[in-house]
Amino acid sequence: MTPNYPKRTPLAHLPTPLEPLERLSRHLGGPRLLIKRDDQTGLAGGGNKTRKLEFLLAEALAQGCDHLITVGSPQSNHCRQTAAAAAHCGLSCSLLLNGEPPATLTGNLLLNKLLGAHLYWTGSRPRSERLAELVAQVKKMGRTPFVIPLGGSNVMGAAGYVLAMEELMGQIAAAQHNIDFIIIASSSGGTQAGLALGAHLYNFRGQIIGISIDQEASDLKMQVAALATATATHLGLGTISVLDKVEVNDDYLGDGYGVLGDPEREAVQMMAQLEGILLDPVYTGRTMAGLIDLIRWGAFTRQQTVLFWHTGGTPALFAYGEKLLK
Numbered sequence: 001m002t003p004n005y006p007k008r009t010p011l012a013h014l015p016t017p018l019e020p021l022e023r024l025s026r027h028l029g030g031p032r033l034l035i036k037r038d039d040q041t042g043l044a045g046g047g048n049k050t051r052k053l054e055f056l057l058a059e060a061l062a063q064g065c066d067h068l069i070t071v072g073s074p075q076s077n078h079c080r081q082t083a084a085a086a087a088h089c090g091l092s093c094s095l096l097l098n099g100e101p102p103a104t105l106t107g108n109l110l111l112n113k114l115l116g117a118h119l120y121w122t123g124s125r126p127r128s129e130r131l132a133e134l135v136a137q138v139k140k141m142g143r144t145p146f147v148i149p150l151g152g153s154n155v156m157g158a159a160g161y162v163l164a165m166e167e168l169m170g171q172i173a174a175a176q177h178n179i180d181f182i183i184i185a186s187s188s189g190g191t192q193a194g195l196a197l198g199a200h201l202y203n204f205r206g207q208i209i210g211i212s213i214d215q216e217a218s219d220l221k222m223q224v225a226a227l228a229t230a231t232a233t234h235l236g237l238g239t240i241s242v243l244d245k246v247e248v249n250d251d252y253l254g255d256g257y258g259v260l261g262d263p264e265r266e267a268v269q270m271m272a273q274l275e276g277i278l279l280d281p282v283y284t285g286r287t288m289a290g291l292i293d294l295i296r297w298g299a300f301t302r303q304q305t306v307l308f309w310h311t312g313g314t315p316a317l318f319a320y321g322e323k324l325l326k
């Protein structure tokens with residue numbers, strides 16, 4: 001079965017590189033390690049939301065919308081990439097961020113302003129209520145808003161990662177890699193949902209393990225599987241369940257979303273100093289900390305190949321300052 005992909009608005013530099021992590025692999029005495037560089041998608045700092053936004057922007061433009069609205073945490077990479085996509089396509093953009101505005105703008109928050117987005121804050125109010133108000137306000141100003149959900153994780157966004165799996169299959173066939181595991185950060189679930197469906201469609205034989213950033217494994221697993229099934233329908237594939245392909249590990253939640261602990265700090269420093277590659281404190285730092293731990297307790301053999309899918313987020317490093325160095 002071939003998916004019937006809707007139109008995309010080109011935003012990403014594709015294919016993203018697939019590279020070995022030889023020094024990290026040697027240092028850990030672990031399996032062969034590869035990295036898929038979706039931190040290099042090229043949209044104002046890059047990251048996994050760029051692939052999702054290619055389908056989301058095409059739909060927004062097809063509907064005649066001229067204003068993007070989305071939501072997230074203050075250091076949301078999704079919000080920053082959405083602001084950049086809006087600017088690139090000549091749309092205006094409003095971001096509804098959690099909580100109160102901080103005293104200083106750093107990291108993604110600074111970039112949002114630079115990219116021309118309008119920033120709004122939920123304060124102590126429920127996000128859905130504040131969002132409905134913002135949508136009404138934007139309409140009243142004579143604009144036609146297109147609302148993108150948290151993390152861009154709906155069927156349109158997830159389609160970006162179905163296509164990413166096709167891209168990866170081409171790269172591993174050309175390089176004759178045999179990948180046993182893919183390790184990827186999973187939060188709002190769209191990335192993992194797309195990959196799981198793509199794995200099914202393009203016969204990827206390895207296992208995909210989502211490292212949960214902020215949710216219990218059972219909840220995230222159901223969320224990912226449901227979105228994958230909805231995405232299959234969206235792509236004209238009928239009813240498909242990939243529940244057996246959705247694996248979530250919630251051993252690395254640490255002290256909660258966005259809290260930099262020793263494992264994340266060690267992972268960020270290790271990648272920087274052994275490979276010259278920047279991770280982010282919230283998602284890829286936590287996920288790499290999980291991978292390091294899995295390697296240390298012997299989850300993989302030396303003969304196996306593990307692909308770490310870098311989902312971006314490096315602008316958030318600047319919001320953590322010297323806490324990264326301790």
Ligand SMILES: *Cc1c(COP(=O)(O)O)cnc(C)c1O
Pocket residue numbers: 047048049076077078151153185186187188189190191192280283284311312313
């Ligand atoms: C959003 C994000 C993720 C999580 O992707 P989901 O599709 O929300 O699960 C992972 N890494 C980074 C850097 C992100 O910004």
